Amino acid sequence: MHAPFTRRIRAQILLPAGLLAVAAFASLAVFFPGTDAGAAGHTDASQIALNPSQVSTRACGTVNVKGVTGSVYNAGNPFKSTNRFCLNGHLISYGSHYITYTNPPKALVNAGRLLFAQTCSSCHGNEANGVGPTGEATIGPNLQGVGAATVDFWVSTGRMPAADPKAVEAERRATRLTPLQALELAAWVNSLDPAVPAVPTPHLEGANQSVGQDLFSLNCAACHTIEGTGDALAYGTNAPSLQVKNITAQQVVEAMRTGPANMPRFTGNLTDQQVADITSYVTGRLQHPVNPGGFSLGGVGPVAEGFVALLIGVGGLALICFWIGERS
């Protein structure tokens, strides 16, 4: 190696250290998706991005952008992002004031490869391309070019590895892999065919729940119901409940940006700010509904209310009649 000493230092020490730092922040963000870790990750990315020598639009050219393409709005698009950070031609992070999208560090790729071979390859193929060893299509779809956020969503919600690969839809359950392992898988899958969206970290401090409520009722309530209880959809599919307390803000953003399974992909029509507003409404309000009027009766509306009125109301009063009157 004939590079000057400083260059060598940069390549051999600073780069891995920086990547490790990003990885640490990213895993912190997964473990603690609340305000502290998110804010830290956000400042970190923007501070580094301020260094003009490291910002290069061309350097991000290797990124395959077939996942989320450009749009007029700041909507998870690296080319339209204000806080973009590239290093050695690799897109490290991008996003806006409201959401920072971070690609998992390269250091995790090898671990991801091993993990994928153990837990995922039987359904998605050894190269995650949906092709089995003999060239036939596997049960699972091609994962190349889906972006890191997609992998992170499916694994971190426990939907993958699938409990029943033949089920109509994988359902949320306790995760079998750690958040770091999810990132490892995302790193490896993304390294095969780099794409966006990267793993998002929402910053909900400035988010407006009222705007979120408005957008939720226009875009989301048609499937998830206005109270977020979820319901059965066509042909055995279903919209999951959003009231489950351990759904993180990060997963909500990932779902909107990647459109898992039958959920539509919300990209150019919702800005990062709007996504953060919706996310804030989901995690801040739907998961913690205001029920000053007593028990919420499951939030499934008038049918439950009708049963209560008939069984407890009319039924109870009829029992009182039974006490008052004669019975023969």
Added chain:
Amino acid sequence: MTDITPTKRTRRQAMGPFGPVSKAIDELDDRLGVAKGGRVFLDKIFPDHWSFMLGEISLYSFVVLLATGVFLSLYYVPSAQQVVYHGTYKPLDGQWVSEAYRSTVNISFDVRGGLLIRQMHHWAADIFTGSIIVHMARIFFTGAFRKPRELNWTIGLTMLILAIFEGFIGYSLPDDLISGTGLRIGYSIAESIPFVGSYLVSFLWGGQFPGSGIIIPRFFIIHVLIIPLVLIGLLAAHLGLLVRQKHTQFAGEGRTEENVVGSPMFPTFMAKTTGFLFMVAAASALLGAFAQINPIWQFGSYDASKISYAVQPDWYMGWLDGALRIMPSWEFMGVGHTIPFEVLLPAVVFPGLIFTISYMWPMIERRYTGDNEIHHLLDRPRDRPKRTAAGAAMFSLLFTLFAASSTDVLANFFKVSLNATLWFFRIAVIVVPIIVGFVTYQLCKEMQGVHGIGRRKRAVIVRRSADGEYSTVPAAPRPDDEHTELMPEPVPDRIDIEPLSNGGARVPEPSPTGVRQVTR
């Protein structure tokens, strides 16, 4: 009398034997002649059977509705004008909402006691319609609608229909996302009526949906004035007819077509029924306190392009929603016109048919049985198996349709396909009433055949004498069971197996008392 100083006693005597009460009655009677009729009224006899109080649930929940409704009307603003919400509930802060919606959210959060009253009003409405239906079921199955009470049956049915409309309109007034969707559906149902539909909705809504915003104030005045006024009038007629024709009663000892057996109006019935009024009000207050109903702040204001999944109307409209869901998509198009049968049949023709049959039922039954007599004694449902079976089939049909209005919730709960659930109900809505009707008919027949079914046998006490000999003694009759209970058959000492004759074992004949005679 020598004592001319007016003492308390003499003053009282001057008023009459009962002091000020006599005085008041004298004064009133001089002008209105109330004493004779009033006395008869105080002596009026009400039968004590518990099922005769079901109608009182409706009556008293209506009282609760009037009281809470007056409270709500002091704060509710019937206007579709768009305003900005800046209230207590932060997730709506800054949104453009209708004034009706804003005022309803304000009632829920900012008016003292407002949420409680709002929830009491809604629960009382659900109880109101529910108890009307239960009350009518009692009337139907016991044949209380027969001559001379056909008119009161008609009035009651009219009040039920008005109550359903009143409930739907009241449900629509907050102008939240769920009720607005219901209103949209109501608009489209009215629009589907041939010839007049599109004119009707345009006049009512002031244009194409959602119209000029006039629908909210119109619904408001219908909800708070017109329908309640008609309901009060019909209620007065309903109770007036009850007083004039006197209450029906079940057959029993000393009860004939010519008398009424029960408790007097004053004080016994008055005390019980006033107490019951308080308990009905308490039921809606307790439900309003502990069970949240229609949390409109979570729904947001209505916007025609917003929608929530799993929207249902209140339960008394649920059967119509269920019928709409399971109806196949039969639409007639041709000769320049469209007749949307997929809406018209389940939402207009079907309820029309149900209510027409209900209105006509006394006439239908009279035609069918040729019975034109006056009845004051009620039927036991089992003694009229055909009527009972028809009623049970009808109720099971309505209940199946009600269940069909939540196909999505059921599919989600039981983890089955939505499409399969819908097909299940398409079949069930035909099969269930047939099965229920048939089974009810057979059950009635079976119960008819056994006298004294449902009554208790008198208990038997087993005694052991000092010598160690056991003997049985019938226990004293229970107070409720006098005269009608079954007498226990003596325990047989031994059972002889009859010699096989005619090629089979002898089957014991059922006795007229319903107790099997065992030959010993």
Added chain:
Amino acid sequence: MTDVDHQPSRTRVPMPIAALSDPHMGDAARHPARVEKLIAVIFVLAAIFMGLFGAAYTQNWNPWVLGGTLGAGMFLLGFGLTAWGKYLMPQGPFVEERHSLASTPEERDAMAAALVERSAVVVKRRKLLGGLFALGAGIFGIVALFPLIRSLGPLPGDSLDTTSWRRGSLLVDSNGRPVQRETLVVGGVMTVYPRATVLVHAGPQPQITDEGQAVDQTILIRLSDENFVTQPGRETWAPAGYVAYSKLCTHLGCPVGLYEQELELLVCPCHQSMFNVRNGAVPQFGPAPRPLPQLPLMFNDDGFLVAQAPYDQPVGPGFYERS
């Protein structure tokens, strides 16, 4: 309690239920001490709860405290009163005779005679007057209907047949932003309106209603990256895979906002009609009778999506005049 039997000046009371010795009084009523105590306790509790309710109201406590105290107080009041009536007041069976409501045949005939004969006298002698009165009243009756049908609202006219979509109408979302080629990716969905009718809640004078939005709302789905053909004859309607359908369900007009991207189905949230978006939103399940009308699209010179033409048929549910 005064015993009414001791008042010779008045008529005897046939139903002497005001005496404790009356046989109609139950056991509890003849020995009322225990029951009385119990009811007294209930009434005291009721008074306490009512007082608590008053305190809760003045202190503006939680709704459930308000309702709980009010409900408990009212229930105890009612319970005590009913128990009073049930246990301490005279119980049946009392018997009241039912008298026939029917009049005698003579009385019926007399009424019929009065009706027929008197009206015959009046009408026969004054046929013209009766006719004129009927004429006036009849005309009034007809005229009285006019406000009902002519001032309540406008005639429907062709308002049910048309929308605000015109050739060149710009597609915008609920925030008024137009749609570009890159706005949606495949599997994306959004609700769009023609620009003129969008209600952007920012102006000082917002519209009273969102009538335009209600009728014009259109759902925009990106089905592929290339031009997409849903049906023969609609070759140019979906540039760059953007397909637009009316968002009004043809069943009852609910917004068909439920899109399942893998099944490529639009589902109506109200009654679960399912429309296949690949073949022109033909209903394949549920009660909806007709496909959702498709809006032909194109990109304008600035690269924004606009309507090629208005809807070729009325949107929303069926009605009689719909041809």
